Amino acid sequence: MRLLIALSALVLFSPALFARQSGEIASAPVRRLAFKVYNLTTIRPPVKTGNYSLVHEFQEHDYLQPTVALRIENKRRNFHEIELSEFSISQKRDAYVRYGPYTNVPVTTAGTQVTTTSLAVRYEYTRPFLKKKDAALVPAIGVAGSLFYERFKTTPYTTNVLPVTETTTGMRGFIVPRLNWYAGKRLFFDLNVPVCLLHAGYQQSNQQNPTVPEQLQKMGLIKFDLLPDYYSLRIGAGWRF
Secondary structure, eight states, X not given: OHHHHHHHHXXXXXXXXXXXXXXXXXXXXXXXXXXXXXXXEEEOOOEEEEOSSSEEEEOOEESSOEEEEEEEEOTTSOEEEEEXXXXXXXXXXXXXXXXXXXXXXXXXXXXXXXXXXXXXEEEEEEEESOOOTTBSEEEEEEEEEEEEEEEEEXXXXXXXXXXXXXXXXXXEEEXXXXXXXXXXXSEEEEEEOXXXXXXXXXXXXXXOOTTSOGGGXXXXXXXXXXXXXXXXXXXXXXXXX
């Protein structure tokens, strides 16, 4: 956490003396489009579902997650950016298998198969503090919103465990201090620390229990958190067209 705060301060308060008074960038034309590739590091808070006596807790961190973004520059030299920050479908099998001593036939005694689907798109509006063409290091501040969808489907291999599907949809709001380094006419590098200001979402859990009515198998929860324990760091490279 202290590292993220320090990086945010570095990006926000980088002085204007980093501007370069001469060089190849000074003569470069304004380039409206840029393609960017990030590595997004994310530390998420735990996801908890269930009742008071039995709570299912799930927590996931991403340390190496490539993302792609498209940046568009407007006439005021501010930026619109759209990023595909999450897109994955994965399946994990966790099972205990017993083999017969003579037949060698596998018999699954316990375990589950978990299918995970996640999708998130982020839009950001960024205002640079320096808008000179000869600036090599440019601090900026952005405001971003992210729509996300997450689904966890747990399929048990035995009948003593019930299948469960957990789905979460919502949005997150960020303030994004960033520092861009323009290494040439086209190539630049980007360091930014998205600070999550709010998290709002609807979480639904569907436990397929045939012994209870269908309407009681579903449980919904609306969540709204200010300054949640959701931390990100993005380091990327971009190419201007």
